Structures are given as structure tokens and as C-alpha cells.
């Protein structure tokens with residue numbers, strides 16, 4: 001990776017050093033995704049089957065079990081797929097599920113009920129979102145872990161209808177994990193077309209209230225488009241696009257560990273990005289050497305090598321400057337491999353998920369520590385939170401004023417209404433206060 005010295009860069013060069021590959025605002029991407037979304041909105045299942053053939057058809061050759069003409073998996077297909085999953089993988093899924101369950105169950109909402117002034121009671125309540133759609137990426141790697149990250153919180157939150165979509169041919173372990181997490185509605189369709197189906201509904205796939213899940217640029221763009229489309233009313237979790245990691249390291253850090261962590265995200269896709277920020281030039285050089293030797297042994301070396309081309313190392317003067325650079329980038333994942341990682345953590349203002357110390361590779365959070373791996377990318381971690389139980393429910397307020405409460409609050413409300421020139425608002429109070437004088 002190129003090694004840049006932060007202090008020697010102009011303001012524009014610093015900006016360029018923290019640039020991702022274009023995703024949002026790419027008009028070519030928007031146009032092609034809009035065409036897919038419109039086709040699904042107007043032609044439903046027929047369009048889905050055409051796109052399945054067009055974008056995923058090549059993978060279906062010689063796969064007899066992949067019947068993409070029936071979009072929904074039958075009960076017997078679900079059982080058969082589950083039976084093909086090894087006992088070892090089932091045990092790993094069970095261990096991951098237990099940790100994800102513990103961490104997300106601990107996030108249960110606590111209602112608030114409070115008297116703001118005598119006779120005026122305010123409440124904050126929460127209800128599960130009724131219908132949720134869960135997108136599981138499957139283009140270049142079958143993300144079994146994403147099933148657990150979405151399906152478990154949806155179940156814990158109490159979402160009644162939980163629909164899962166993933167590109168064909170759907171992976172057996174994705175089907176097994178879905179079933180283990182209580183999902184019975186599984187559809188074989190991916191990409192922008194799957195997102196459009198969840199937004200508008202088709203003859204086979206039901207529309208949902210909120211769409212969750214990460215994906216490539218087509219999926220992420222489709223989520224953005226449908227969430228702004230006047231023809232449907234669907235929310236999305238967040239822009240969770242191509243994976244990224246930023247590692248902050250000092251001279252104490254292990255170059256081999258860092259290279260392994262950088263490659264773990266670079267292998268996700270050619271548009272993934274990895275950044276090393278360090279105050280040690282010898283470490284930066286050692287990481288570059290380790291990257292070269294570890295990359296050569298990876299099956300997905302072509303993908304990772306492309307991602308590394310768009311990645312870089314930034315040399316800073318100290319850990320405080322490292323935190324400043326990281327905050328400006330707002331990484332999806334932040335790994336801190338320094339002598340005192342919690343001291344650096346104190347300065348962190350923007351990151352989707354943080355991994356502390358030499359023995360916390362990002363992989364543990366990706367799969368099984370218990371935290372959620374669906375995280376904001378593209379700098380959105382500055383304002384958007386990592387996925388949690390709260391995302392699967394909606395919060396709403398309740399208020400109740402007694403007659404005494406209205407006597408105490410009414411005049412202030414009427415004064416505010418008068419000053420907003422909204423007499424009907426004022427009258428709604430005045431008519432009641434008058435009735436109390438009778």
C-alpha cells in the first residue's frame with residue numbers, strides 16, 4: 001500500500017487520502033439501478049425471474065437443486081438444504097447464535113413513564129415493526145453470518161413477518177441458519193431486484209415495512225432509491241455498503257496480525273477499502289511486506305489485490321493525530337492495536353464497531369463475539385449507529401393530561417398558539433378550560 005505522511009499533505013491531498021471509491025452520487029449506477037427497480041415495480045415476478053437469469057444465471061449452470069423459477073423455497077427444500085450442512089458448521093452457527101442472542105437480548109427497550117408537571121403524564125413506548133425484509137448477500141461469498149445478524153434481532157424484537165432474500169443459487173448454510181433463527185419465508189432473489197420486490201411486493205414476495213441488510217453497490221443504491229420512492233412506504237436500516245476497516249497501530253503492534261486484518265476486509269470485494277494509520281514507519285514497511293506474502297496464499301487474492309490498490313497507509317506524528325485521521329474517515333470497523341488501546345478509544349468519535357488490542361481480530365465481530373456486523377460504511381458512522389435491537393422496533397409517545405393538568409398547562413399552550421397565529425390550536429384548549437369553569 002502507498003505510504004503517505006499526513007503532515008506533508010495539503011488539505012486537498014488529505015481529503016483525497018480519505019476518499020472511498022464512488023458509490024453514492026454515481027449517476028451511471030443510479031440510472032441502471034433505477035431501471036431494475038422500475039421493472040420490478042411494474043412487472044413483478046416476471047422481472048425478478050429475468051434478472052435472476054441475467055445477473056446470477058451463470059452460477060446456476062449445472063446446479064440441479066436451484067429451481068429459480070419458483071422464487072420461494074418450499075419446506076422440503078429447506079429441510080433438504082439443512083440436512084446437507086455439516087455438524088461442524090452447525091455447531092459453529094450455534095455458538096455464534098448464542099453470543100448474538102445474549103448481546104441483543106440485553107438491549108431490550110425500557111419504557112419511560114413520567115409526570116412532566118402535575119397532571120401531565122408522558123410515556124415512551126416501543127412496538128416491534130410488523131413486516132421486515134432481510135437481505136443476505138450472496139454474490140461473491142455466502143454470508144451465513146449475516147443471517148444471524150439480522151434474523152436474531154428481528155425475532156428477539158418480536159417482528160411478526162420476517163422475510164429473507166438472497167441471490168440464487170441460495171447457499172445451504174444460509175437456508176439452515178435462517179431456519180435455525182426461526183425464518184420460514186425464504187426467497188431466491190438478490191441484488192437491486194430483491195430490494196425492489198421487498199419494497200413494492202410482487203405476486204410471490206410480500207412488501208415489507210423496513211428492509212435490512214448489507215450488500216454491494218447495486219443493493220445499497222436500490223435501498224436508497226426505494227426509501228425515497230413515492231410509490232411505496234418502506235424504510236431502510238442504513239447505507240451498509242462495501243466493507244472497510246481502519247487500523248490504528250503503534251510500534252508495539254504485530255505487523256503480521258495487522259496484514260491479516262487488512263486482508264480480511266480487502267477480500268470482501270474489489271471496492272472494499274482498508275487503511276492503516278500509524279506513527280511508526282518501520283511498522284508500515286513491515287505490514288507491506290506481510291501483506292505481500294499473505295496475499296499470495298489467499299484464494300481470493302485477485303479481489304483483495306484490487307481492493308489494496310484503492311487502500312493506503314497514513315503516517316501520523318502520534319496517537320492523537322491517528323484518532324483525528326480516523327474520525328475524519330469514520331470507518332465501518334476500527335481496530336486499535338496499540339500499547340494502550342483504551343487511551344486511544346477515548347478520542348474516537350466516529351466508527352461503526354471498534355476492536356481493541358492484539359487479540360481482537362475483526363473476524364470475531366464479523367462472526368461470533370455477539371456484536372452486530374451490519375454497520376454504516378462510506379463515512380456514515382459519523383451519524384449512523386451500528387445495527388441493534390432498537391432498529392427492529394418503532395418508538396412512540398403517549399401523553400395524558402388530567403383536567404388539573406390542563407389547568408396548569410393550558411395558558412402556556414394558548415400563548416404559544418397565538419404567537420404562531422394558529423387560532424384553532426388555541427381554541428382546542430380554550431374550549432376545555434371554559435368547560436372546567438362551568
Ligand SMILES: NC(=O)c1ccc[n+]([C@@H]2O[C@H](COP(=O)([O-])OP(=O)(O)OC[C@H]3O[C@@H](n4cnc5c(N)ncnc54)[C@H](O)[C@@H]3O)[C@@H](O)[C@H]2O)c1
Pocket residue numbers: 032055056136137138139140141143146167168189190191192193214215216217218219239240241242243268269272332373374375376377
Ligand atoms: N457494511 C456492512 O455491514 C456489510 C456486511 C456484510 C457485507 N458487506 C458487503 O456486502 C457486499 C456483498 O456483495 P456481493 O456482490 O458479494 O453480494 P450481493 O448479494 O450484495 O450482490 C449480488 C447481486 O448483485 C447483483 N449484480 C451483480 N452485478 C450486477 C450488475 N452489473 N448490475 C446490476 N446488478 C448486479 C446481482 O443481482 C447479484 O445477485 C460486499 O461488498 C461486502 O463488503 C457489508
Ligand SMILES: N[C@H](CO)Cc1c[nH]c[nH+]1
Pocket residue numbers: 143145146242243244265332366373374375
Ligand atoms: N465484514 C463484514 C461487514 O462489513 C461482515 C462479514 C460477514 N462475513 C464476513 N464478514
Ligand SMILES: [Zn+2]
Pocket residue numbers: 243264265268366
Ligand atoms: Zn468481514
